[in-house]
Amino acid sequence: MARPRIHQHVNPLAKYFRELPVKPLKLEEVFANPKLPLHFDIGCGRGRFLLEMAEIKKDWNFLGAEIREPLVIEANKIRDEKGLQNLHYEFCNATLDSEVLLEKIPKDILQMVTIQFPDPWFKKRHAKRRMVKDNMVKAITKKLAKNGEVFIQTDVEFLAEEMFELFDQSGHFDQIDTKENILPIKTEREKSVENRNLPIYRSLFKKI
Numbered sequence: 001m002a003r004p005r006i007h008q009h010v011n012p013l014a015k016y017f018r019e020l021p022v023k024p025l026k027l028e029e030v031f032a033n034p035k036l037p038l039h040f041d042i043g044c045g046r047g048r049f050l051l052e053m054a055e056i057k058k059d060w061n062f063l064g065a066e067i068r069e070p071l072v073i074e075a076n077k078i079r080d081e082k083g084l085q086n087l088h089y090e091f092c093n094a095t096l097d098s099e100v101l102l103e104k105i106p107k108d109i110l111q112m113v114t115i116q117f118p119d120p121w122f123k124k125r126h127a128k129r130r131m132v133k134d135n136m137v138k139a140i141t142k143k144l145a146k147n148g149e150v151f152i153q154t155d156v157e158f159l160a161e162e163m164f165e166l167f168d169q170s171g172h173f174d175q176i177d178t179k180e181n182i183l184p185i186k187t188e189r190e191k192s193v194e195n196r197n198l199p200i201y202r203s204l205f206k207k208i
Helices: 048-056 069-082 094-101 124-129 134-143 157-169 188-195
Strands: 038-042 061-066 087-091 110-116 144-154 173-177 201-207
Touching (some): 038 048, 048 061, 048 087, 061 069, 061 094, 069 087, 094 134, 134 157, 157 173
Parallel strands (some): 038 061, 110 144
Antiparallel strands (some): 144 201
16 A cells, blocks of 8 residues: 655545555553543654643653654654653554544543644535544544543634534534633644634533
């Protein structure tokens, strides 16, 4: 299977990414203490957000999913250099394979999911490429602990409305609008948007 060139924007429906050999993640194989609460960051990019989170919150495990394999390799290399045993990055097409990836996650371990500034795919004909879909919402809902949280933020208003509606319509969450980031660390994208004084649309969903 020929590997495509890695671009800033990756089409998750391209043949290569639809055929990735995804296996269920086993926490005991990637974390020193697999029983710690788990934070899952979907579309983690270069992974710097999770890296800083793992450094300041040693009582949590952090899992990042990213569709661009070179970024995952680099992020795990930095993790190893820093000796962080509560951090792991997984090469994964989360748009299609979140359910498989999370299949063996024990009940009540997954406490936090973050979806931050995903590619909006502005053109109408490309809307099907957007990361958050019904199947992803169902996969998250199935594994997220009771009272677990999903935090979403984007600088694209129509995309915010679309993602918020998908979680709201699932019937499994209370939606809590928030103007501020509830997390102690900001992503590189968030910092860039704030530096340009552009609006950010945020919402917190708590599983009921």
